[in-house]
Amino acid sequence: MSSKPTAIHAKRALLEDGFADNVRVMLSGPTIAAVETGCQPAPGDERVDILLPGMANLHSHAFQRAMAGLAEVRGPGRDTFWTWRDLMYRVALTLDPDDVSAVAAQLYAEMLEGGFTRVGEFHYLHHAPDGSPYADRAELAGSIVEASQTAGLGLTLIPVLYAHSDFGGARPSDGQRRFINDREGFAHLLDASEAKLSGLEGACLGVAAHSLRAATPEEVSFAASLRPHAPFHMHISEQVKEVEDCIAWSGQRPVEWLLENETVDQRWCLIHATHMTADETVSLAQSGAVAGLCPVTEANLGDGVFNAPDFLAAGGQFGTGSDSNILIGVADELRQLEYAQRLFHRARNIIAPHGASNGRTLFEAALKGAARATGIEGKAGIQPGALADLVSLDANHPALIGRKGDSLLDAFIFGASRSPIDKVWALGRKQVEAGRHLASDAIFVRFRSAIERLSHRL
Structure with missing residues (x-):
């Protein structure tokens, strides 16, 4: 795996002391290498609206x-x-x-x-x-x-x-x-x-x-x-x-x-x-x-x-x-x-x-x-040295329109009839895009076969 950091730029991100604007999270393999606030995206950055810790x-x-x-x-x-x-x-x-x-x-x-x-x-x-x-x-x-x-x-x-x-x-x-x-x-x-x-x-x-x-x-x-x-x-x-x-x-x-x-x-x-x-x-x-x-x-x-x-x-x-x-x-x-x-x-x-x-x-x-x-104390959250486990929310989701700061979390948890989750990274690798797992089709084929077998056995 390359050690060269990639970066995610979020218009808003939940950091340890609350939401911050224009946050750039640099990744190095499975971990977060650095976090910068108040900065503009650089060429090649992945851009998201709202970034939460996984x-x-x-x-x-x-x-x-x-x-x-x-x-x-x-x-x-x-x-x-x-x-x-x-x-x-x-x-x-x-x-x-x-x-x-x-x-x-x-x-x-x-x-x-x-x-x-x-x-x-x-x-x-x-x-x-x-x-x-x-x-x-x-x-x-x-x-x-x-x-x-x-x-x-x-x-x-x-x-x-x-x-x-x-x-x-x-x-x-x-x-x-x-x-x-x-x-x-x-x-x-x-x-x-x-x-x-x-x-x-x-x-x-x-x-x-x-x-x-x-x-x-x-x-x-x-x-x-x-x-x-x-x-x-x-x-x-x-x-x-x-x-x-x-x-x-x-x-x-x-x-x-x-x-x-x-x-x-x-x-x-x-x-x-x-x-x-x-x-x-x-x-x-x-x-x-x-x-x-x-x-x-x-x-x-x-x-x-x-x-x-x-x-x-x-x-x-x-x-x-x-x-x-x-x-x-x-x-x-x-x-x-x-x-x-x-x-x-x-x-x-x-x-x-x-x-x-x-x-x-x-x-x-x-x-x-x-x-x-789960054995990762001190490695959760959007901070240097933490695992690069990150979740982005779509700011255009109906529940999130006009929401800022902590009200984003209130709306995410209590106000969304469908999930506003957009992208997900686990250990620095993107696994979800537009709300769907990148391998969902292949995974589902195996799951369906297993459940059909189970239904004949019960």
Whole structure:
């Protein structure tokens, strides 16, 4: 790759201290070499109207994009996360490595079109359909890496230790057989997954224990110890039943138990954390852990509403993820996060502090929290040395006409019925033009074939 910088000139760009006019961003490979303000474009510069930093998506299960829309028929009883999960298991048992790659590539192209430039892939689909390990233990991690390369999306691969079906080390169910590892098998899987990332530009490795349901306390500690400086992720307190079952097992609520028994700090990302007491909320915020919020999925599954006002008031950090990938977009997740708060509190403009823009507050908080959770802390934003992950908006979009400063973000998140995203760069390479991924046609052909095969298997 040439080291010669290329440049993007933006009429307006969101920098660390707010929007600036006539900004020239010079790129050197995957990073930003320099940022100049108040300057005119030079010959050969790529010109855009509005430039934003690219956002990391901190929590994704790529294979679940294959089932989007399939769980919307009401069953004979009360539909919940737990009934949705039955279909998810069925889908997981049908996909081969090529299917996983095809579905993930389509998803990752959609993420780029939606303004995400990196994904934290919470990867627990590990084995062959009969539950036996592939000859290459990281075969399906390789499918995720291939999809990331195909779409050009930055990848933080997060292999997941999943060992049990419920609290107390309960035997896994047959539907979970592709997910399951013991400690020794998971250590080998993690090593093999790390090897898959070698040579993938900008790639990061994280590690995860699925949840307190799916990993014993000893297994959680073991997983966290394998890469002591890598981001560590874990589902927690997503469902009321999960909280009740944890109390029955330990006498404590999940977040309460975790904070008392593990060294939860800035490397941790706790996914969902939906159901917390006031004390848990403050304690989690003060721990430095990132709350990994997935507002669209949490609404789709009927999980509940995260206590954002108290968490943020206590200094907590959050990022967003698309989780089950029912709908993909930076604006979609941030809008749903704020709207859920409004519905719950029956008020408006909940997350922003007094006098501040909701759009900018949401965007900048999520940018910072997701960067930490995906291992790129200090490398997000439009600044020298940051990754060249950039998103441009079309100023001629109806929602953005006449908007300036922070109102651009308010309009982008809350006022656009169709996306104003125009171009997207990830790791310095342009991947989206005029709102479409540059390889969208070829990616879609593979995706369509995979979904047609899936429809015959279900």
